Amino acid sequence: MLVVPKDYLDTGNLRRYASTNNMFSSSDERIVSRWLVRGLFADAPDTRRVERASRPLRGERLYAEPRQGFELNDDRRQIVSFLMPFALGLLLGLSIVIGGQYLLQGVNEEKESRILESMLCSVSAEEFLTGKLIGLGGAGLTLILAWILLGAVTVGPMLAMAQVKISPGSSPR
DSSP, rough: OOOOOTHHHHHHEEEEESSSSOOOOOOOHHHHHHHHHHHHHOOOOOHHHHHHHTTTTTTTEEEEEEESOOEEHHHHHHHHHHHHHHHHHHHHHHHHHHHHHHHHHHHHHHHHHHHHHHHHHOHHHHHHHHHHHHHHHHHOOOHHHHHHHHHHHHHHHHHHHHHHHHHHHOOEE
C-alpha cells in the first residue's frame, strides 16, 4: 500500500507498506516510480512536478511487517539477517572440511606406522571407530567453539559500533 500525502509535491515524503521486503529486489520501487511519474505529468508540468518526476521516491520511507504491525525498514537489520546464516553456513562447511582433513591425516599416519593393526588386536573395530569419532568430533567441536569465541570478540564491537541489536530469542525474517 502506498500513502501519498497532500503535500507530496512540496515535501516528496511517501509511506509504503509491504508485507515482506527483500534487500536484493527493487522491482517494487520501479513500478511505484513509474506510477508516480505518470500521475505527476497527467496535467501540464510545472517546476515542482518536474522535480518530483526526476526523483519521485526521494522521500520514501518503507515500512515492513516483520511480525506484528508495521515498522520502519532497517537496512542494517536486513544485512545482519542475511549475513548471520551465511557466516554460520560457512563456519559449518569449514569445520567439516578441516575435521575431515584431520581424520585423513590421522588415518594416513596410522597406516604408515602400523598402529592400526596393533590397536585392533587389543580392541574391537567398533570400539576403535567409536573412540576415533568421539576424539576427532570433540577436537572439531573445540575448534568450532574457539572460532565462535574469536568471532564474537572481533565482530561484537563492530556490530555495537554499527548500532545493530540482535536479540537471542528472535529469529530474523
